[in-house]
Amino acid sequence: MTHDPNGAPPGGVLERLTAALGAEGSRRGPPPVERWNPDYCGEIPMRIAADGTWHYNGSPISRPALVKLFSTILRRDPDGRTVLVTPVERVGIEVEDAAFLAVELAVEGAGEARAIAFRTNLDDVVPLDDAHPLRFERDPEGGFKPYIAVRHGLWARVTRALTYDLVELCEEREEGGESWFGLAAGGRFHRIARTSELS
Template sequence: MTAADATADPILSRLSDALGRLEPRGLPPVESWKPPYCGEIDMRIAADGTWFHNGSPIRRPALVKLFASILRKEPDGRIVLVTPVESVGIAVDDAPFLAVEMAVEGTGEARRLAFRTNVDDLVPLDTEHALRFEQDREGGLRPYIHVRRGLWALMTRALTYDLVEMGEEREIDGTRWFGLAAGGAFHRIAPAEAA
């Protein structure tokens, strides 16, 4: 969701206001582009959201935002940068985006959540932007929110703690679950005995 779309959603509008009114930007129609695949380039998005090119961090935020706007996930799972004339593969350590800030309004299933990514996308928790939870190798919790085009944002550790703090237990189909009520739904995190 662009900042221009935020004015239609009160919680996103407040998040945008708190961030100093983000500049509106439209996203290119990468889904309609069918360029040839030209192989991999030496570009990587680290797990902490840092973009690298030829092993060096990209230090210009505007350039990172430009690249982020032309990301696409291919049917085979590859993440590519795509233009009307070429498509190139890049490495992504975890998720291509990082959710770095959250706005909360209300309680229970009526609770509304919105997130800002490290590239200033504003993402509401809704049917198009689902939450998913995974466990890492050490058994820790890794929450993600769908941003766009099959691309996800990993939550920062601080946001993870905030989400867990809002959690509660519910019985669903005979199983006790620890989860989060928001956006008109209960988002399962883990079976209650494992939480």
């Protein structure tokens, strides 16, 4: 194991972050990370793998409660860096794909009145709405990977199984003189791709 650049022993960063969270523990609701702007203290050897597992110093973090705790102080800064932030410390971590995975889907209604909500692997419940839009990226095989905005600039990648469920709800529409394949939900039509790109 390597030592912290500030001289703390291995695990010291995690202990400091946990202690800072403990000081905020009496606060109800999620920590107000959008209001915390301490100095940036550099990167720590923490990584969120593409499969959603969290690693520290090359080893998976085996305590789910600790991962959930750290996820509450995660945000994406305007410079694109993903950080863990407390009132006194801000440290960068590596994210291979997305900070979260969307692992469960609930659907009610039809058309633009359809309500869709996702549950992440860390138990955030996220409605599909203007504050939590979908975005789509091409995968190496030429398909599309959907992501849902969660909070503080962070996204959840929708699992392959849920992607198939979403595709079942999709339709083609004419918009702006073009034919689009997309999903009606949350009061609007979420464009995925031009129909011509799918043929």
